[in-house]
Amino acid sequence: MTLTSRARSFRPAAVLAAMLAGCSTSSHVMIGTPHAPISPESVRVDLQPPEKYEEIATLDASSQGSFAITSQQNMDKAIARLKEEAAKLGANGVLLQGVQDQQSGSIGTGVGSSSYGPSSSTGVGVGGSFGIYNKAAHGIAIFIPQ
Numbered sequence: 001m002t003l004t005s006r007a008r009s010f011r012p013a014a015v016l017a018a019m020l021a022g023c024s025t026s027s028h029v030m031i032g033t034p035h036a037p038i039s040p041e042s043v044r045v046d047l048q049p050p051e052k053y054e055e056i057a058t059l060d061a062s063s064q065g066s067f068a069i070t071s072q073q074n075m076d077k078a079i080a081r082l083k084e085e086a087a088k089l090g091a092n093g094v095l096l097q098g099v100q101d102q103q104s105g106s107i108g109t110g111v112g113s114s115s116y117g118p119s120s121s122t123g124v125g126v127g128g129s130f131g132i133y134n135k136a137a138h139g140i141a142i143f144i145p146q
Contacts, residue, residue, distance in 0.1 A: 026061035026085040028141065035090025035143055043083040045094045045139070056091045056141040062102060063134045074135040075099065082139050091141035102136040 032055045061081035063074035078099065086094050110127025 025064050025066075026059065026081040028057040028059050028085050028089065030057045030089075031140075032056045037090055038087050038092060040080070040083040040087040042092055043086045043094060044092065044144075045079060045083065045096055047096055049095055049142075050093070050144050053093065053142040053144045056086075056089050056143055059085050059094065059139045059141050060136070061085060062136040064102070066134075071135070074133070075137075078135040078137040082137050086139075086141040089141050091143055093142040093144045094139040095142055097138045097140060099135055099137045101133045 034056055059082050061078050061084075063077035063081075066074070066077040068074040068077050079096075082094050082096075086092075106129050108127060108129025110125060112123065112125030114121065114123035
């Protein structure tokens with residue numbers, strides 16, 4: 001295989017990877033005033049609201065499109081995406097409102113066989129499938145005065 005033909009064979013995979021990376025896996029709806037963007041590492045996630053805070057936006061994020069396998073890895077990716085979305089709005093906190101499993105697809109397979117004779121025929125088949133799940137997280141981007 002020449003270098004040129006190898007490069008052509010990788011092109012569809014590169015296009016697919018670019019499309020997956022471009023899919024929106026987080027979003028927000030403004031309910032307040034945004035602040036200057038900050039680093040996602042500076043955003044904290046809480047279940048209970050602090051004593052004093054300002055609401056900026058509602059947030060939704062999922063682990064869809066990630067290569068996470070376990071439930072914990074999917075949860076970590078969804079939370080990281082919530083923090084990234086909040087950081088873009090200058091929020092230094094996220095009030096986590098809920099997390100749920102979200103089925104994004106399924107994989108299935110089946111096999112069958114048949115035989116025919118002079119006066120009879122027999123057929124048999126078996127199949128199975130399983131769902132592919134992601135985590136979907138919902139929260140409120142907040143600004144906590146220091």
